[in-house]
Amino acid sequence: MLNVTNLTKYYKRKLAVDSVSFKVNDGEIIGLLGPNGAGKTTILRCITGIIQATDGNIEIDGFNLAEQEEEVKRRIAFVPEVPTPYELLTVTEHLRFIAMAYQTLEHFDERATELMRRFDLYEKRDDLVLSLSKGMKQKLAIACAFIHEARVLLLDEPLIGIDPKGVHELKDMIFTAKQDGKSVLISTHMLDTAERLCDRIIILKSGSIVAEGTLEELHHRAKMGDDATLEDVFLTLTEEGKSVETTNIP
Amino acid sequence: MRPLIYLEYCQLVNSLKNTVRSPKRLIPSLIVGAWILSWLIHSILLMSTEPQIIAPSDEFLSYLPVETIRLITFIALCIGSVFIIYSAFNSSLLVFSIAQIDFLFPTPISRRKVLLIKLLKDYLKYGLWVVLIYFVVCTPLLHGIRRSLIPWSLVSITSILAFLIFIVNIAHTINIVFTFGYERLRQLGILIKVMLLGLPTGALGYGIYHYAITRDIYSGILFAANSPVADALFAPARWCSELFLAPIIGVTPEEWSHFALLWLLAAGSLSVLLTRKENIYEPSLGISIKLARRKQMKGSQTYMDTRIDALREKGTTKACRFAVPPFGTGATALLWKNLVLKYRAYRGQVIFIFLLSLLTAYLIRRLVPQDLGLAKYVPLLMIYVIWLLSIAAQAEIKSELKFANIIKSMPIAAWKIMLVQIAGPIIYSSSAVFMFSVLLWVLVPESRGDLLIACNLLAPFVGFANISAATIPGLLYPDTKDFAQNYISGMLGFVFTTLAILPTIVLGVCFIVLFKASIYITVAIIGVANLIIGLIGISIAGAIFRKFDPTSD
Numbered sequence: 001m002l003n004v005t006n007l008t009k010y011y012k013r014k015l016a017v018d019s020v021s022f023k024v025n026d027g028e029i030i031g032l033l034g035p036n037g038a039g040k041t042t043i044l045r046c047i048t049g050i051i052q053a054t055d056g057n058i059e060i061d062g063f064n065l066a067e068q069e070e071e072v073k074r075r076i077a078f079v080p081e082v083p084t085p086y087e088l089l090t091v092t093e094h095l096r097f098i099a100m101a102y103q104t105l106e107h108f109d110e111r112a113t114e115l116m117r118r119f120d121l122y123e124k125r126d127d128l129v130l131s132l133s134k135g136m137k138q139k140l141a142i143a144c145a146f147i148h149e150a151r152v153l154l155l156d157e158p159l160i161g162i163d164p165k166g167v168h169e170l171k172d173m174i175f176t177a178k179q180d181g182k183s184v185l186i187s188t189h190m191l192d193t194a195e196r197l198c199d200r201i202i203i204l205k206s207g208s209i210v211a212e213g214t215l216e217e218l219h220h221r222a223k224m225g226d227d228a229t230l231e232d233v234f235l236t237l238t239e240e241g242k243s244v245e246t247t248n249i250p
Numbered sequence: 251m252r253p254l255i256y257l258e259y260c261q262l263v264n265s266l267k268n269t270v271r272s273p274k275r276l277i278p279s280l281i282v283g284a285w286i287l288s289w290l291i292h293s294i295l296l297m298s299t300e301p302q303i304i305a306p307s308d309e310f311l312s313y314l315p316v317e318t319i320r321l322i323t324f325i326a327l328c329i330g331s332v333f334i335i336y337s338a339f340n341s342s343l344l345v346f347s348i349a350q351i352d353f354l355f356p357t358p359i360s361r362r363k364v365l366l367i368k369l370l371k372d373y374l375k376y377g378l379w380v381v382l383i384y385f386v387v388c389t390p391l392l393h394g395i396r397r398s399l400i401p402w403s404l405v406s407i408t409s410i411l412a413f414l415i416f417i418v419n420i421a422h423t424i425n426i427v428f429t430f431g432y433e434r435l436r437q438l439g440i441l442i443k444v445m446l447l448g449l450p451t452g453a454l455g456y457g458i459y460h461y462a463i464t465r466d467i468y469s470g471i472l473f474a475a476n477s478p479v480a481d482a483l484f485a486p487a488r489w490c491s492e493l494f495l496a497p498i499i500g501v502t503p504e505e506w507s508h509f510a511l512l513w514l515l516a517a518g519s520l521s522v523l524l525t526r527k528e529n530i531y532e533p534s535l536g537i538s539i540k541l542a543r544r545k546q547m548k549g550s551q552t553y554m555d556t557r558i559d560a561l562r563e564k565g566t567t568k569a570c571r572f573a574v575p576p577f578g579t580g581a582t583a584l585l586w587k588n589l590v591l592k593y594r595a596y597r598g599q600v601i602f603i604f605l606l607s608l609l610t611a612y613l614i615r616r617l618v619p620q621d622l623g624l625a626k627y628v629p630l631l632m633i634y635v636i637w638l639l640s641i642a643a644q645a646e647i648k649s650e651l652k653f654a655n656i657i658k659s660m661p662i663a664a665w666k667i668m669l670v671q672i673a674g675p676i677i678y679s680s681s682a683v684f685m686f687s688v689l690l691w692v693l694v695p696e697s698r699g700d701l702l703i704a705c706n707l708l709a710p711f712v713g714f715a716n717i718s719a720a721t722i723p724g725l726l727y728p729d730t731k732d733f734a735q736n737y738i739s740g741m742l743g744f745v746f747t748t749l750a751i752l753p754t755i756v757l758g759v760c761f762i763v764l765f766k767a768s769i770y771i772t773v774a775i776i777g778v779a780n781l782i783i784g785l786i787g788i789s790i791a792g793a794i795f796r797k798f799d800p801t802s803d
Contacts, residue, residue, distance in 0.1 A: 049355065049529070050532075073357060073358040080352040083352055084348040084352055085352070089257070089264065090260075093260045097253055097260070098357070101253040101358070101359050128268065141352070141353075
């Protein structure tokens, strides 16, 4: 379970995330939606420990990121927004390195082969990453996320740039992860996918949460009927959401 | 540590394999490798075949400006360290790749291990650079003065390395601390920055005071370098500059203790850096993204791209007020676009170009002997400048080819497109010549005359012929990312522009020197000749551009 409490992030004096709190339960898929610059990637980067939150608390399965960073990271899998894998590793070496980093080398060959076959990487297993197309690099990033047994999946725009088969495979794996009791947090602009995939939606604007809940709850929040799409709800809520001005750290 | 070692090992092996597999990468690597190896072999041969003198000889040393060498080294180390530490407040030296940010940072490998491996790699890199530069620069000099490289050069090299490690560690620590404690530590940061600039300025003032008394610039510098402020603030730089002279004057017991202290400082600063609790990843995030973008454009980054990067970093969001207003349709509209883009990219440089021109004109006035009457021929220098600028314009035209898929789809004849592409460089290079002429007119009265006017009249014509000639190889070898294509197009550009400037030189010499023709008739003839050359160049460039495939590498 991922628990984020009062997460705040300043870049120098610019407020990027303003006291955001949410929870992703076991076996739950949460969609993180918001216009460009809303703070989605910053939230995901804070959870992964790539950047340090200015304030707030991040816990995974009871482990606190600030105090037990390595334990938290061991439970996370992350797919970055624009993956730039190590270009001078081959596909297999890349997967092996990630498995080594997470200390999960047991049954590596079987798992790597299965993932490479699912994402059409098997034929390119001995090719250097620099020879892969953008879509294939995205698939490799997804395979890296699934090479170890993470408890929490953090996916930043994972569906962009991959072919329909890849999208199908990824959705299938996300549903499998959900059934296995894992927590999934997806940041996306693809509202129709979020509508079908996610149990709950968080809508961000200017670093703050403007709405959170199931699609029905969001309909209610946006004062719209049940036939309204997530797109209608999103546009309504982000238009009326409060705007956060650049402020100084007190 | 195992995954990190595996990562470095795989990357190294694959990098070597990747280089060997492609002739495009292998040939430049072999050339550079052979060059370095030849220097190393040369140095080793020098050490083994010549008589070695280890003990310093007083008579010999009396001829050597040892104190001057030490002073220059000391000042260079001081300026370098102030620059590195000062820049650490604003940007990070600790740069991780995007791959590391995306794939290594989220893993449970401890930050300290990641940082340690990164630092060790950096230290190794610095060490190799210090050794390389030392061998290339110092070995022939030391051999020239018959000094032994072994063992004292090792002291010299390792003390520079220790100093470098110490300064870089301090810079990393400052960068990490001030990235996170921005508001809290802002006042302290300002204080340190003021000290960093203020104290050396104090030492400089001390030197200027002594210069004012003695009227001897060397003793002024010496006083500044030996001032109590410089002594206290830059003690490690002083020790390093003394140890740098080890191959010439040996090492005293006191200097050995300084050597040990330098390494102690390097190790101490490393342990301070490793024990910092801040997230080391964040300071490098912005700069890594910027570097990745540059890497993506590797080889293709022109001066225009660099300027655009600089404007982006400056946070420029608004177009400047005084730009060329839109004019024309078709090819003329393209010309307007080129002029506006160039103006927006380079306007910040206008003052620099003006100051450079002013300095050049001033130096001409001071250095060119008045009695020989050479100053009146100075305007000829501008034809040379136009020729140089035309070679540089090739890169700009090649970078414009990145937008060929947009421009080629426009209903404009290919030769017209080429004409407007080169019109921008012609207008700007002629303007630069005109600005320089005005400065010459004002500052160098001897240069005033028909030749100055003639050179100004000729500038656009010579520019037309030369830039169109330089464009042709750029279109034949357009791939800016390919080392070989860049090399060939540059070399052919040099040949083509030399051929294009030749008629100007020949006609000028023939008509003025041999036929004693009027300068303005000569200008008219040379202008027509350049116009013809330019039109031929444009026709050829247009024909090549018509066949140019923007989708192909």
